[in-house]
Amino acid sequence: MKRKSKYRMVAAVALITAICIALPQPVPLVTGSYADGPAPTGIELGSTNKDGYDQYLARYAQAARPERELTIPGDRFSNAEGMQINVVDGVDGASGKAIETGESGIVSWELDVQDEGLYNIELRFRPMEGKGSDIDRELNIDGKLPFAEAKNLVFRRLWKNNGAAVRDDNGNDMYTPQAEVPIWQEVFVQSSDGRHGEPYSFYFSKGKHVISLVSAKEPMMIDYIKLRQTDKVPSYRDLSEHYKRQGYKEASGAMVKVQGEAAGIKSSAVLYPMMDRSSPAVEPYDVSKIRLNTIGSFNWSEAGQWVSWDIEVPEDGLYKIGVKYNQSLQRGVTSYRKLMIDGKVPFSEMESVAFDFSSDWQMKEIGDGEEPYLFYLTKGKHVLRMDVTLGEMALYLRSIESSVLELNTIYRRIVMVTGTVPDEYRDYQLDLKLPEMTGLFRKQADLIASIAARIEKTTGGSSDRTATLNRIVYQLRDMADNPDTVTRRLETFKSNISSLGSWIFSVNYMPLSVDYIVVASPEQKMPRASATAWGNIKHQAGTFLLSFFNDYNALGSSKGKDGDKIKVWITMGLDQAKIVKRMIEETFTPVTGVAVDLQVVTEAVLLQAMLAGRGPDVAFSVANDKPLNYALRSGVEDLSKYPGFDEVKKQFSDSAFVPYSFNGGVYALPSDQYFPVLFYRKDILEEMKLEVPQTWDDVYAMVPELQKQNLIFGFPIQVLVKTGSNVQDSANLPVNFTFGTMLYQADGELYTKDGKASALDSEESVKSFIQWSELYTTYKLPLETDFTNRFRSGEMPIGIADYTRFNIISVVAPELKGLWDFTLTPGTRLPDGSIRRDVPAYGSGAVMLKSSKHKENAWKFMQWWASSKVQAKYGLENEAIFGPAGRYATANIQAVEQLPWQVKDYKTLMEQWKWVKGVPEVPGGYFTGRHLDNAFRSVVISNEDPREAIDNYTRYINDEIKKKRKEFGLPND
Numbered sequence: 001m002k003r004k005s006k007y008r009m010v011a012a013v014a015l016i017t018a019i020c021i022a023l024p025q026p027v028p029l030v031t032g033s034y035a036d037g038p039a040p041t042g043i044e045l046g047s048t049n050k051d052g053y054d055q056y057l058a059r060y061a062q063a064a065r066p067e068r069e070l071t072i073p074g075d076r077f078s079n080a081e082g083m084q085i086n087v088v089d090g091v092d093g094a095s096g097k098a099i100e101t102g103e104s105g106i107v108s109w110e111l112d113v114q115d116e117g118l119y120n121i122e123l124r125f126r127p128m129e130g131k132g133s134d135i136d137r138e139l140n141i142d143g144k145l146p147f148a149e150a151k152n153l154v155f156r157r158l159w160k161n162n163g164a165a166v167r168d169d170n171g172n173d174m175y176t177p178q179a180e181v182p183i184w185q186e187v188f189v190q191s192s193d194g195r196h197g198e199p200y201s202f203y204f205s206k207g208k209h210v211i212s213l214v215s216a217k218e219p220m221m222i223d224y225i226k227l228r229q230t231d232k233v234p235s236y237r238d239l240s241e242h243y244k245r246q247g248y249k250e251a252s253g254a255m256v257k258v259q260g261e262a263a264g265i266k267s268s269a270v271l272y273p274m275m276d277r278s279s280p281a282v283e284p285y286d287v288s289k290i291r292l293n294t295i296g297s298f299n300w301s302e303a304g305q306w307v308s309w310d311i312e313v314p315e316d317g318l319y320k321i322g323v324k325y326n327q328s329l330q331r332g333v334t335s336y337r338k339l340m341i342d343g344k345v346p347f348s349e350m351e352s353v354a355f356d357f358s359s360d361w362q363m364k365e366i367g368d369g370e371e372p373y374l375f376y377l378t379k380g381k382h383v384l385r386m387d388v389t390l391g392e393m394a395l396y397l398r399s400i401e402s403s404v405l406e407l408n409t410i411y412r413r414i415v416m417v418t419g420t421v422p423d424e425y426r427d428y429q430l431d432l433k434l435p436e437m438t439g440l441f442r443k444q445a446d447l448i449a450s451i452a453a454r455i456e457k458t459t460g461g462s463s464d465r466t467a468t469l470n471r472i473v474y475q476l477r478d479m480a481d482n483p484d485t486v487t488r489r490l491e492t493f494k495s496n497i498s499s500l501g502s503w504i505f506s507v508n509y510m511p512l513s514v515d516y517i518v519v520a521s522p523e524q525k526m527p528r529a530s531a532t533a534w535g536n537i538k539h540q541a542g543t544f545l546l547s548f549f550n551d552y553n554a555l556g557s558s559k560g561k562d563g564d565k566i567k568v569w570i571t572m573g574l575d576q577a578k579i580v581k582r583m584i585e586e587t588f589t590p591v592t593g594v595a596v597d598l599q600v601v602t603e604a605v606l607l608q609a610m611l612a613g614r615g616p617d618v619a620f621s622v623a624n625d626k627p628l629n630y631a632l633r634s635g636v637e638d639l640s641k642y643p644g645f646d647e648v649k650k651q652f653s654d655s656a657f658v659p660y661s662f663n664g665g666v667y668a669l670p671s672d673q674y675f676p677v678l679f680y681r682k683d684i685l686e687e688m689k690l691e692v693p694q695t696w697d698d699v700y701a702m703v704p705e706l707q708k709q710n711l712i713f714g715f716p717i718q719v720l721v722k723t724g725s726n727v728q729d730s731a732n733l734p735v736n737f738t739f740g741t742m743l744y745q746a747d748g749e750l751y752t753k754d755g756k757a758s759a760l761d762s763e764e765s766v767k768s769f770i771q772w773s774e775l776y777t778t779y780k781l782p783l784e785t786d787f788t789n790r791f792r793s794g795e796m797p798i799g800i801a802d803y804t805r806f807n808i809i810s811v812v813a814p815e816l817k818g819l820w821d822f823t824l825t826p827g828t829r830l831p832d833g834s835i836r837r838d839v840p841a842y843g844s845g846a847v848m849l850k851s852s853k854h855k856e857n858a859w860k861f862m863q864w865w866a867s868s869k870v871q872a873k874y875g876l877e878n879e880a881i882f883g884p885a886g887r888y889a890t891a892n893i894q895a896v897e898q899l900p901w902q903v904k905d906y907k908t909l910m911e912q913w914k915w916v917k918g919v920p921e922v923p924g925g926y927f928t929g930r931h932l933d934n935a936f937r938s939v940v941i942s943n944e945d946p947r948e949a950i951d952n953y954t955r956y957i958n959d960e961i962k963k964k965r966k967e968f969g970l971p972n973d
Contacts (some may be wrong), residue, residue: 045395045396045447049148049402051147052148052149053149053196054398057201060118063116063117064116064117065201066114066115066117066229068114069226069227069228070111070119070226071224071225072109072211073095073096073097073224074098074224075097075098076109077099078110079106079107079108080108081105082105083101083102083104083106083107083215085107086099086100087099088100088221091221093126094126094221094223098126098222099221101219101222102219103130103215103216103217103218103219103903104215104216106140106214106215107222108213109211109212111209111210111227112207112209113204113207113209115206116204118202119204119228119229120189120199120200120228121189122225122226123187124185124223124224124226125185125220126184127155127157127158129219130219131218131872131876131899132180132269133879133899134154134155134217134218135155135156135157135218135219135220136153136218137153137155138152138153138216139214140212140213141204141209141211141212142209149196150189150200151817151818153189153192155187156267156304158182158183158266158267159267159268159271160263160264160266161178161262161263161273162176162177162179165292173289175272175586176272176292178269180269181265188200191303191304192304193302194302194304194389194394195394195398197352197390202227215903217901233345236347236348236349236368236373238347243318243374248318248376249317249318250317251313251314251315251318252317252523254319254519254520255518255524256311256314256518257518258310258517259283259515260309260514260515260516261274261292261294262309264383265308266306266307267307268299268305268880269876271296271299271305271307272292272299273293273295274294274296274513278326278360278361279361279530279539280536281530282361282515287546288546294514295307295513296512296513297511297512297513298329300512300513301335301388301510302388302509303388305387305388306388308386310381310382311383311384311519312380313379313382313519314379316376316377316378316379317376317377318376319374319521319522320365320373320519320520321366321375321519322363322366322517322518323355323363323364323514323518324514324516324518324529325355326513327356327357327511327512328359328360329511330509330510333357333465333507334356335510336354336355336388336389336391336393336510337386337512338352339353339385339386340384340385340386341375341383341384346375350366360529361515363529374522389510392454392458396454396455397507399447399451400451400500400503400504401504401814403444403447403448403500404500404504404815405815406444407497408792408794410434410436410437410441411494413434414486415711417430418430418487418710419710422488422490424487428487431484437483438480439480441476441477445476445477445480448472448473451469452469452470465503468496468499471496472499475493475496501792504815564592564593565595565596566594566595566597567616568597568598568616568619568620569601569606570599570600570621571602571603572600574600575881577598577600579878579881580874584598587870587873588864592860592864594857594860603623606626607626607630607635610630610633610635610636610851611633615635617858618849618852619847620865621844622845624660624734624842624843624844624921627660627845628660631662632923632964632968633968634850636667637847637848637850637855640666641665642859644863651866651892651894652866652891652892653673653893653913654918655917655918656670656891658917658920659842659843660845661920662755667847669862670866670891670892671890672843672844673843673890674802674804674841675802675803675839675840676802676803676825676839676840677800677825677912678822679791679801679805679822680797680822681797681819682821683820688709690702692798693826695829695835696771696826696827699713700779703775703781704779706798712781712782712790713781713796714785714791714798714799715738715800716736716737716787716800716801716802732926732930733929733930733933735840735929736932736933736936737802737839738772738775738800739769740840741825741838741840742768743765744839744840745827745828745836746767746828748764748765749765750920750928756961756965756971756972758954758958758961760928760950760957761954765950766946766947766950769950770947772936773946777939783940787799787801788805788808788809791813792813800826803909804887806822807884807885808885810885824837824908824912824915825839825915837912837915838915839912840916840919841916841918842919846865846866867892868892872892872894875887875888875890875895893910896909922961923964923968924962924965925961926960927957931953931957932950932953935952
């Protein structure tokens with residue numbers, strides 16, 4: 001099916017968080033008119049990052065490119081640090097002895113370069129059994145990083161369809177199993193994000209050098225490393241002349257069609273067959289049944305992803321190639337693909353094949369627009385491969401990323417003078433205090449205008465894709481001419497930078513759906529891409545009539561033994577539900593014989609259904625505060641009495657069960673768990689010569705230093721729970737992360753040990769409340785902040801936030817790669833010198849309803865769902881579809897180890913997890929978060945005495961706890 005929900009999610013993330021970007025390359029641009037002025041001539045596009053690849057290449061632009069090759073066998077490594085190297089022999093496909101390298105540590109090789117110059121580096125590797133994610137490495141030369149991009153190198157695992165599509169009882173295709181293909185690969189070291197289309201070139205002087213690979217994620221086997229030049233690719237014109245000299249003839253009478261979903265090897269497990277019912281001309285087609293009849297869509301949109309197909313031609317000769325495609329997801333964007341045959345690009349024009357936007361299916365005959373290109377193929381089997389590439393957009397994206405970083409830097413410097421809310425009646429004399437400001441505005445306006453002119457020339461006119469560029473160019477030129485207006489337009493300026501970041505994020509994706517590929521002799525006419533008018537009428541009429549009988553969005557039931565069927569409700573999205581459904585079909589029902597009817601519902605429906613006695617057997621993704629409230633109403637089961645509970649519990653931290661435990665019972669199994677960590681911008685802290693704070697004393701010392709520059713330290717006012725939203729239901733507002741952290745580090749508690757009263761009036765709680773509120777009264781921190789946007793812009797170079805923010809920042813701020821990190825939260829230093837770093841946690845769980853008539857089978861399902869293997873697989877599947885932004889925050893500690901965290905980040909999480917404390921739930925406890933927030937605001941906004949405020953609101957909390965305990969027959973004495 002088309003992943004429209006994925007597209008919406010990606011677009012939403014981009015809209016919620018947008019602001020800067022960096023990484024580019026010097027190239028002259030064409031002229032044109034744009035945004036209140038002409039696009040200047042001679043503008044060079046390129047990165048301003050002195051440590052980036054563009055500048056590295058510019059420094060060695062005159063260096064030679066020696067033809068001599070140098071091969072370094074893997075087993076000739078000179079040194080290994082932090083990893084155990086295993087030398088293996090007899091591995092199938094290896095050229096000799098190979099080495100096995102781990103997912104952490106460093107392995108190095110010595111080499112003697114005879115000819116000075118620039119070399120490409122080729123690596124022959126084979127993935128080893130790991131977490132199923134791609135392999136990350138950093139490459140150093142002589143102990144140093146040659147350029148910033150060499151820190152993030154990706155080596156992909158390969159996948160294939162593992163059999164035919166699985167069908168349900170109704171004859172619908174449900175999914176096609178995927179299996180990893182662990183084979184040797186020869187790849188050049190190159191850009192992992194497609195910002196550079198050619199493999200990286202590395203400079204070596206004559207003499208001895210050391211190449212080191214630093215492991216960041218996943219193990220791999222290495223056969224050899226080779227220094228050489230990439231193969232020269234001829235132009236089509238030169239190749240055509242070669243065809244003539246060789247006497248190659250055009251093939252005749254051939255028409256070979258390969259379905260897109262019948263792909264061979266792929267670079268990602270997410271590139272599985274998908275359904276498209278938009279046209280009856282899509283093959284195969286069924287008017288009522290689900291058919292997985294295409295491949296690609298938004299799953300095939302990130303640079304570096306590739307799909308290959310096996311094609312067999314009947315005779316030697318020249319053939320043309322056609323692709324039936326659809327690109328309707330990115331309006332106004334051209335998707336680019338690199339086409340390879342048998343592992344090589346046949347001619348230079350195939351480095352970047354354009355697939356234009358279209359609202360319907362199109363047949364693209366690959367050619368120059370007038371005549372199709374001809375490809376010489378020998379009789380027999382060949383492999384046709386298409387790689388996602390950014391094409392000409394790569395240069396523009398690198399340049400705009402660089403512009404956004406520079407504009408964010410000048411914005412931050414302006415804010416250091418004016419503050420985020422300048423006095424509109426004050427003349428800050430910015431052109432005198434920041435003399436570089438107007439020059440930078442003009443420079444960036446000219447550069448962006450040049451890019452817009454090139455895009456307009458390519459697309460044949462302006463579009464919504466250049467409107468964002470147009471807007472910021474106009475503003476930059478006007479602010480350069482009228483610097484006294486900058487302070488009044490600061491918020492708009494920030495918004496326009498944010499929009500520029502969103503533009504990069506959206507243009508970065510190159511989705512494409514493929515129905516089939518045709519290899520035909522030149523005289524053959526390509527198949528029609530669209531259906532006939534009569535075919536469309538039958539299609540529309542048939543789908544309309546059958547819609548009264550078929551639910552096209554139903555997930556359906558798995559096949560189990562008669563009567564062994566349970567109903568499961570899930571409160572996540574439809575895409576996540578489909579992942580769970582596929583996993584049930586693959587690993588639960590076949591093993592247990594229990595069928596599962598999976599349904600997507602809203603959380604509000606669960607309570608109503610439970611009270612009416614019409615609920616499911618199991619519901620999961622239920623927020624922390626709900627299981628206890630259901631238990632008090634005899635709505636859910638005590639899971640601690642079920643066999644195997646203790647084994648399940650061992651896979652989680654004790655903190656994960658705290659919210660679901662009451663009076664000796666446990667009423668849910670944890671699904672996910674969230675807790676805070678400390679995010680920081682390395683570049684800004686280094687610029688200000690500030691250290692990452694380890695204790696709260698360090699924080700209090702840092703806050704004034706930041707405020708001197710009108711920068712802020714970020715603290716969460718409202719907790720990011722499950723939905724990732726700052727907007728919370730006020731009746732169920734969770735306890736603030738900052739207060740909870742301070743309270744637990746002071747050895748305080750939210751409730752008395754018997755749970756009969758609030759402990760917010762204890763001395764530890766009161767001191768923590770005063771400490772928390774003083775951040776906003778004494779230090780005047782803002783009550784509302786947009787963490788991601790301000791972190792990107794640098795206004796908030798450091799802050800405490802839910803660790804899942806890591807996923808969002810990684811996706812929407814690629815320009816900050818290498819410039820930020822996260823670490824343990826600030827702690828309280830103990831007399832022995834150690835630091836206590838307790839933090840609260842929130843999440844969701846799975847419950848079994850008391851009304852269930854299939855409790856034994858429901859418990860089997862819950863055990864299956866909570867297991868580390870299933871939680872890890874769900875996390876990997878989720879991330880395969882949604883990327884790093886969809887990384888699952890599972891509560892299962894054993895499962896986290898299998899998710900694709902880089903080793904250093906995983907260690908940080910595990911270290912912080914040791915300090916995680918669960919927030920207990922008690923009857924009436926929903927008043928705690930709400931009235932804690934009320935007390936806080938009465939102090940910060942109304943200037944109340946903090947001790948009196950917390951004492952007053954604690955009475956309200958205690959009254960509600962007593963009321964609820966009485967209502968549910970619990971003792972108050």
